[in-house]
Amino acid sequence: MNVIVVVLDTLRTDRISAYNSSVDFTPNLHEFSEAADTYTSAFSQSPWSLPSQTSFLSGMYPWQHRATQLKPFLGEELRLLPSKLKENGFRTSFIHNNTWLNPLLGFTGRFDMEHTPFRKTSYFKGFWRKLQKTRFTKKIRDKLTLSLSKHLLGRSIKKETSVSCEIGKADRFLVKNRDRQFFMYLNLVGSHYPYNPPEKYRERHSVDKELFELDSMPLEYGGEISDREVEALNHMYNAEVDFLDDSFGKVLGLLKKHGVYQDSLIVVFSDHGELIGEEGKFGHHFSTNRNLINVPLMIRTPDGSGEKVIEPVELREIHYQVLNRCGLNQEDPYKMIEGCACGIYEKPTIYGRRANGHEFDLSGPVFYVAGEEDIERHKLGLDEVSVIQEQFNSFS
Template sequence: MKPNVLFVVIDAARYDHLSVNGYDRRTTPNVDALASDGIVFDDAFAAAPWTPPSHASMFTGTYPSTHGYFDTGSGVDGAATLAETLSAHGYRTFGSSLNPKIGYDTDVARGFDDYVSTYRVPFVPRSLDEAREYVFDLLPGYARLARDYRGMDRKAGEYLTMAAVKKRLRADDERPFFGFININSPHNQYHAPRRFRERFESFDPDEVRMDVVWDLARYAGNSYMVGDLDPTEAEWRALGDWYDGEIAFADSLFSELVRILKRKGVYDETLIVVTADHGEHFGEHGRAYHQFSLFDELIHVPLVIKLPGGERAGTRTDDLVSHVDLAPTIYEALGIDVPEGVEGRSVFSGETRDAVFAEYGDPVTGIAALESNVEGEVPAEAYDELDYALQCVRTRRRKLIRRIGGEPILTRIDDEGTERVVDEAWDDEWAALDGRIDETLSEHPAETEGPEIAAGTEEQLERLGYL
């Protein structure tokens, strides 16, 4: 029997806010438990700082400038996706997400036999069978929503996404499965169910401006990045408290998937990947949310892999790993030949990296959100600081961020992993790193227009901070 694969992406979960990675708050007890059965990668990095290109890189094993999926206005080029390849090898493939940027009608969903996009609720069914299927998928999610939120719909899509995947995990089917889920928490607006939200609240409401904290949460920090907000340290901490509650909520949802695998008796034979597509900024380097940046707060991500049969259980490694390595790692673990065009390498290949790379396309979506979520004109200084496509190379101690059309940003990483921008002369070492970007990454595409927004998705994109 071929091993099953469960691929879990906890959206916007930055590395240093998970207890599995040493965070002093117990935000992820269930991922911690998985780590005892698997391998923790302490130096894993996303190939992009936000959802669409990051998922495309994970699914194809290629960099954004190769697959071209910087936003939903284009297709995913290059290598075959995980779903396409595994489907061709006899796997039952299914996935679910509430984020329209990786919805059923995007190339990220290419190759899945069954892909449920829960932002399409309510929706117009294409057939009676589809209507019946959605009703049975989504009823359990609505029941949980009523219990946890008493009429609030902020997390409706999250529960519906879980209900869809859980149903497919329980299916009586002898074929091995490849299941994918994007757990949207802890993506902003940071509104977890009360029992999680209050678990980490450490601030005094009388000592923070709650309207400022809410503005940061609701509007993706855009007012801060244009200089209209000046949050105090206490207000950033309050936002972090809410964020930690979201991570704990996501962790609890993940535990429900593991519970199903164990009840079915297939946990041991299932390869499980848990990671994040990117992290989140909370004022570092003058940034908030997850646009306009390739700093570590966005691209340093958690990664735990549990192999079938308990192989390498309970181990940790500080090897540099890229998200483009995930697809070839899964192929090797399953005994499947790596498709042509894959740029990553299996983490079990015996080859180690001395650098990782990441890219951020022309910030059409980020700038559009900035312009729509602030009052008045966006100052020229904000455009001068933020309006760049980016490429970077990161070693253990240095990072060079190339700003297309601007001056590069140079950073150093200290023993504790803290990244600091440095003002240093351009020398042979920096020049060598710059050359490695050219050797590894393709040229960025020319500036493009933003994607057309399909009917019914605009409200969800606004909630996620993209508009």
């Protein structure tokens, strides 16, 4: 059995017809969901890509793998899902255009085939290795890498070209490996800002031409925005999701063309959502709002049977589900830990803590969102939030 993971970056659940019946522009995802287990209460471990996807690939909480906003680098000692599968005969590939998942941050070098935004910078890697020799040069490297990743993340790209390139790479990988057991990890960034949907999708969703160049990033840092601009951003985001759904349909077509669709385990999820005016914020920083961390998750098994799954699940847990479905039985050592969040104000990071030893009782799955002075308790599946006064340091 092959394992195919498709990450639909920055996709909200309420913009998919499988989760919201009023949506009429995601037919490919809807069709896929009908033959897959569709999780209505799936939660990401973080509202941004690096810690969220690392939690899925490692099966760990961010406080364990440590690839967070405090130090966004993956340690070489981390054993990720592709390494575990590779040891058992799988050919592995990593195809994406997310600038946070790059060689400079230690995210690559773990797959047999890799296609990243940094694929043409092999000469740069030698320079980067030299910067790891001393504590002083490591600090220089860290600052340079963060600046470069943020710069590239905010750059407006022609998404048709980007996605077409990714699908082309996936096609070539499948040509070479369709007759052997493989693991393919494909990250599509179609709905990530800057919003730049192809023209036909802008027309389909009545995107205001005057506001098309509106940049959402400064709005995350306190910028003011009018109701008209909020509406424009929603139209642009919907156009992006429409384009993403069509791109996903092309991926499914590719899998069927190569005869690997029916007999593969296909995992589809979003690493985080997006705020579009909620809490007066845009993007996916400074919050663990439900629109950010309650993410789409669909898993199709070779038998093609699917159902709605309402029990809460963490993306981190799917790491173990994949291994177990492949017959590589590995127990989830953190299964009984309550879901928690603990991080600095910029990008709070969701992870777990045991109830034993704390002054308060944790009953049922909960998230704890740690601010600078308090912790908010988020009951899964409920809207109410209670605040438990507890110092951040008690979680350290």
